[in-house]
Amino acid sequence: MLAFALRRLTQLLVTAIISSFLLFVVTEFSPGTVSRQILGPYALPNQVALLDQKLGLSQSLPQRYVNWLSVLVGLKANPLGDPSLKLDLSDSRGDRYFGNFGYSLMFKQPVRDVLAGPLENSALLGAVAMAFIVPLSLLIGILAGANAGTQLDRLLSTGCLIVTSIPEYAAGVILLTIFVSYLNWLPGTSPLLATEQWSIASQLVLPAAVLTLATVGYVARIVRASMADTMTKPYVRTALLKGLTKRRIVTRHVIRNGMIPPMTVLLLQINWLVGGVVVCESIFAYPGVGRLLLQAGLFGDLALVQTITLLSLAIAAVTQLLADISYVALNPRVRLT
Amino acid sequence: MSPLLQIENLSLVYGADQVVRDLSFTIGRGESFGLVGESGSGKSSVANVIIGDLPRIASARGSISYDGIDLLGASREQLRALRGRRIGFVQQDPGASLNPTMRIGRQLLEALEQSDAPVAGRKERAAEMLSRVGFDNPGTIMARYPHQISGGQQQRVMIAMALLPQPDLILLDEPTSGLDVTVEAAVIKLIAELRTQFGTSLLFISHNLNLVAKACDRVGVLYAGDLVEEAPAGSVFENPRHPYTQGLVKCLPGQSAVLLPIRGHVPSPDERGPGCLFASRCEHHLAGLCDAPFDAVTLDRAHRVRCTRLADIPPFARQAGAPEARSLDGAPPAITIRQLRKSYPASGGDLFVANDDIDLDIRQGEILGLVGESGSGKSTLAKIIAGFDVATSGTIMVGGTDIAKLPVRKRNRALLRQVQMVFQNPDSTLNPTHTIGWALGRAIRKLEVGSGDLSPLGTRVRELLGLVALLPALGSRKPKALSGGQRQRVAIARALAGQPRLLLADECVSALDVSVQAAIIELLQDIRTRTGTAILFIGHDLPLVRQISDRIVVLFRGKPMEVGSASQVYSLPLHPYTEALLSGQNDSEEPKKTTAVSSTQAVGGCPYVQRCGRVIGDICRTHAPEYQQAASGHQIYCHIRPEELLRMQSQLGPKNVA
Numbered sequence: 001m002l003a004f005a006l007r008r009l010t011q012l013l014v015t016a017i018i019s020s021f022l023l024f025v026v027t028e029f030s031p032g033t034v035s036r037q038i039l040g041p042y043a044l045p046n047q048v049a050l051l052d053q054k055l056g057l058s059q060s061l062p063q064r065y066v067n068w069l070s071v072l073v074g075l076k077a078n079p080l081g082d083p084s085l086k087l088d089l090s091d092s093r094g095d096r097y098f099g100n101f102g103y104s105l106m107f108k109q110p111v112r113d114v115l116a117g118p119l120e121n122s123a124l125l126g127a128v129a130m131a132f133i134v135p136l137s138l139l140i141g142i143l144a145g146a147n148a149g150t151q152l153d154r155l156l157s158t159g160c161l162i163v164t165s166i167p168e169y170a171a172g173v174i175l176l177t178i179f180v181s182y183l184n185w186l187p188g189t190s191p192l193l194a195t196e197q198w199s200i201a202s203q204l205v206l207p208a209a210v211l212t213l214a215t216v217g218y219v220a221r222i223v224r225a226s227m228a229d230t231m232t233k234p235y236v237r238t239a240l241l242k243g244l245t246k247r248r249i250v251t252r253h254v255i256r257n258g259m260i261p262p263m264t265v266l267l268l269q270i271n272w273l274v275g276g277v278v279v280c281e282s283i284f285a286y287p288g289v290g291r292l293l294l295q296a297g298l299f300g301d302l303a304l305v306q307t308i309t310l311l312s313l314a315i316a317a318v319t320q321l322l323a324d325i326s327y328v329a330l331n332p333r334v335r336l337t
Numbered sequence: 338m339s340p341l342l343q344i345e346n347l348s349l350v351y352g353a354d355q356v357v358r359d360l361s362f363t364i365g366r367g368e369s370f371g372l373v374g375e376s377g378s379g380k381s382s383v384a385n386v387i388i389g390d391l392p393r394i395a396s397a398r399g400s401i402s403y404d405g406i407d408l409l410g411a412s413r414e415q416l417r418a419l420r421g422r423r424i425g426f427v428q429q430d431p432g433a434s435l436n437p438t439m440r441i442g443r444q445l446l447e448a449l450e451q452s453d454a455p456v457a458g459r460k461e462r463a464a465e466m467l468s469r470v471g472f473d474n475p476g477t478i479m480a481r482y483p484h485q486i487s488g489g490q491q492q493r494v495m496i497a498m499a500l501l502p503q504p505d506l507i508l509l510d511e512p513t514s515g516l517d518v519t520v521e522a523a524v525i526k527l528i529a530e531l532r533t534q535f536g537t538s539l540l541f542i543s544h545n546l547n548l549v550a551k552a553c554d555r556v557g558v559l560y561a562g563d564l565v566e567e568a569p570a571g572s573v574f575e576n577p578r579h580p581y582t583q584g585l586v587k588c589l590p591g592q593s594a595v596l597l598p599i600r601g602h603v604p605s606p607d608e609r610g611p612g613c614l615f616a617s618r619c620e621h622h623l624a625g626l627c628d629a630p631f632d633a634v635t636l637d638r639a640h641r642v643r644c645t646r647l648a649d650i651p652p653f654a655r656q657a658g659a660p661e662a663r664s665l666d667g668a669p670p671a672i673t674i675r676q677l678r679k680s681y682p683a684s685g686g687d688l689f690v691a692n693d694d695i696d697l698d699i700r701q702g703e704i705l706g707l708v709g710e711s712g713s714g715k716s717t718l719a720k721i722i723a724g725f726d727v728a729t730s731g732t733i734m735v736g737g738t739d740i741a742k743l744p745v746r747k748r749n750r751a752l753l754r755q756v757q758m759v760f761q762n763p764d765s766t767l768n769p770t771h772t773i774g775w776a777l778g779r780a781i782r783k784l785e786v787g788s789g790d791l792s793p794l795g796t797r798v799r800e801l802l803g804l805v806a807l808l809p810a811l812g813s814r815k816p817k818a819l820s821g822g823q824r825q826r827v828a829i830a831r832a833l834a835g836q837p838r839l840l841l842a843d844e845c846v847s848a849l850d851v852s853v854q855a856a857i858i859e860l861l862q863d864i865r866t867r868t869g870t871a872i873l874f875i876g877h878d879l880p881l882v883r884q885i886s887d888r889i890v891v892l893f894r895g896k897p898m899e900v901g902s903a904s905q906v907y908s909l910p911l912h913p914y915t916e917a918l919l920s921g922q923n924d925s926e927e928p929k930k931t932t933a934v935s936s937t938q939a940v941g942g943c944p945y946v947q948r949c950g951r952v953i954g955d956i957c958r959t960h961a962p963e964y965q966q967a968a969s970g971h972q973i974y975c976h977i978r979p980e981e982l983l984r985m986q987s988q989l990g991p992k993n994v995a
Binding site for chain 1: 419482498
């Protein structure tokens with residue numbers, strides 16, 4: 001088990017390095033360099049070249065990647081923070097520290113400071129949404145899968161299909177119309193600033209509902225398919241032939257085996273919830289990472305886009321590691337490998 | 338005293354398809370009844386209707402009375418209360434029938450959950466039951482997961498599980514299919530023993546008439562949902578009366594000199610009329626008489642036959658004697674195997690030797706049978722010859738080329754057509770989206786090189802179909818429209834497209850019904866005679882391999898133990914392993930994995946030494962034997978001289994130490 005965890009951890013590290021390099025390459029090739037952005041559209045080409053020189057941007061691609069990585073792990077100072085450039089960028093943590101993601105040109109602040117708040121908000125929203133997604137999709141999936149082919153299954157499956165096919169923005173607008181315009185029960189925007197009328201909790205309701213609706217149907221269908229498949233296994237029939245009640249058959253023999261495949265899909269949702277909720281956060285003006293990513297993309301804030309994407313990659317890698325470990329925990333047949 | 342289970346006029350319909358028709362039989366207390374039938378005969382449906390677990394579209398008429406309870410009219414809750422506690426059930430495929438994520442102990446205890454047994458002693462009871470089904474270490478087994486024990490052990494666990502609540506009746510649905518022959522024999526022995534110990538009634542369902550006759554008091558033969566004959570177990574072989582039963586016995590290898598397949602096919606549900614369903618295949622068929630409904634005829638108290646012309650059916654006559662053997666000593670070899678060795682890395686840096694320095698010639702036009710228990714390296718050898726795997730060392734010469742280390746991707750057309758393979762399961766070897774004609778046409782295009790034969794593809798396809806005795810019209814059908822036997826014929830036709838020098842047949846009939854199996858065997862022999870193709874026939878069914886083969890190789894742990902003509906090996910088995918294999922006393926049940934490990938530690942002695950009952954001293958453990966010539970073409974791999982082995986056999990009788 002230890003060897004297995006160590007091997008997986010090494011794989012994780014390799015994945016992180018390769019994907020960070022690919023990410024770096026892709027963002028570096030995007031139009032408009034950092035120097036051009038700093039100097040503005042009217043700067044002369046030789047001025048741009050001079051700044052490129054100072055920032056180390058004229059070096060080769062692998063060299064730039066190494067520079068970027070060195071800044072990230074705290075071996076080098078970020079050239080943008082050099083006071084002689086008069087960019088007015090400074091970092092309260094000093095110029096060398098582990099996890100230095102550089103400066104956001106849009107906010108004229110270190111990326112870490114810019115990202116801290118939205119990340120916290122996104123995590124909160126993601127956690128609230130997961131708190132509904134997990135039990136709901138499991139409940140629906142297990143109920144439908146354990147009664148595959150019955151009226152109940154058809155009802156739940158159709159419901160899931162309908163909910164899955166409603167896009168986030170449509171769900172957002174529909175919910176807004178009902179609960180804000182007509183009923184006036186909930187706030188229309190969620191800036192996470194407590195007002196007299198709307199508490200923070202009430203502001204979370206609609207964004208979390210949209211995310212839950214968008215995910216539950218899909219995950220539930222995967223769980224249902226796996227449960228329905230498990231129900232046809234000979235060992236489930238063995239349990240039936242022992243005279244066990246249906247409830248016991250499902251809880252003891254079906255759920256654990258049937259949960260093995262959907263676990264990966266379920267954990268993948270965390271990834272999306274933290275880094276990719278662009279539409280939903282925009283609709284509700286929710287100050288999360290997704291909205292920040294949209295702003296950074298529009299502005300061309302390379303460091304910020306890179307950091308957010310890197311973060312998504314890290315979360316993806318970690319959730320997949322968790323998925324692998326849970327797979328091993330659920331399935332004794334792979335325990336020794 | 339009324340019988341325990343009484344089925345009367347049971348009819349079972351799935352949608353519009355009649356699955357079982359007007360079935361009646363009884364099982365007394367402590368009695369075992371065997372139900373035999375080929376696939377599609379409805380035998381499993383009978384078990385399912387008794388236990389009350391049928392698909393939703395099924396509807397049953399008639400009556401099933403179990404100890405006075407009407408099972409067809411019972412409520413779900415009543416049925417559930419009967420399951421396990423009163424009626425046990427052992428399914429086929431024990432590996433899939435145990436929950437892979439639950440320890441065996443817990444699964445066993447579940448069987449006691451519904452019973453009135455005191456909670457305190459249940460664990461002890463489960464352990465005791467495990468030791469009664471032959472486990473020395475119940476505690477260890479209970480702590481294991483199903484994948485950690487062997488297939489035979491899994492089925493023992495399933496049987497223990499069925500016995501635990503002490504039911505009055507146990508239904509066994511193909512309990513040994515998918516198990517190794519030697520393990521199968523052990524499980525059948527166990528079932529027979531337990532019946533005398535516990536006095537439980539059994540309904541034993543199988544496609545294998547031999548097995549059923551061994552384990553049961555009475556046997557019922559099911560054909561297309563009709564119980565055509567019901568008789569005491571002995572009479573089924575000695576005095577079968579129904580034409581179908583007679584045909585079935587003639588198909589069984591080892592029962593007569595020549596296998597006689599039953600012509601025709603089982604009528605599909607829409608071809609079934611009100612009269613005898615065997616009529617279309619019966620040589621005694623009389624139009625008018627046989628096509629009208631009729632009742633079963635009772636010969637005596639225990640023997641019932643459902644045939645309206647019974648008086649005119651001649652008594653069963655068997656062709657005694659051994660199968661005719663062909664001697665091909667003079668024929669040149671089709672392929673020559675020398676010093677062939679295949680080893681895989683095993684745990685702990687050991688090597689697992691699958692093929693151990695095999696020297697073998699397969700002669701032109703010869704059918705060479707390869708037998709041995711699973712794990713003996715039979716399939717590995719076939720894989721290497723076919724090129725799905727490569728040898729570690731040694732040579733396989735095919736017409737001047739060494740193919741031992743040449744994977745199939747690197748073989749050129751000329752080599753590819755020399756060696757072709759027929760696989761075990763015809764259902765999964767044909768692409769379901771293409772027609773038979775397309776599949777054969779492709780094989781012809783891929784395998785026929787510049788033969789100068791300019792006849793159009795369609796003609797060649799029809800020729801191939803003709804070669805395997807299929808109608809040309811089948812060329813336009815898709816595989817799913819064909820029966821299992823027809824599909825296997827197509828698979829053979831495909832392999833023959835390039836007129837191969839050698840045909841590899843790895844268990845190529847073991848997925849087929851007996852009557853179909855006999856026909857395929859006949860076909861292979863016919864093809865050998867007509868085309869001169871050599872056939873390497875790999876099988877686990879010993880009488881069957883004897884029936885088809887000219888020569889036989891007995892493999893144990895990758896090493897040929899005995900090589901000789903079919904009659905030499907079967908009538909005069911010399912090697913202790915062959916002797917054990919043929920007497921069916923070969924108890925090879927060792928825990929999984931350790932088999933592999935111990936076989937890696939062939940410490941230089943004879944590989945069979947650990948299980949041999951005739952060890953003559955340290956020489957068996959320390960020195961590898963030499964091949965000894967027992968007779969012309971008959972070799973054994975043993976230290977003991979052939980005469981000495983014969984003397985031992987006659988003195989001590991077969992003896993085997995596991």
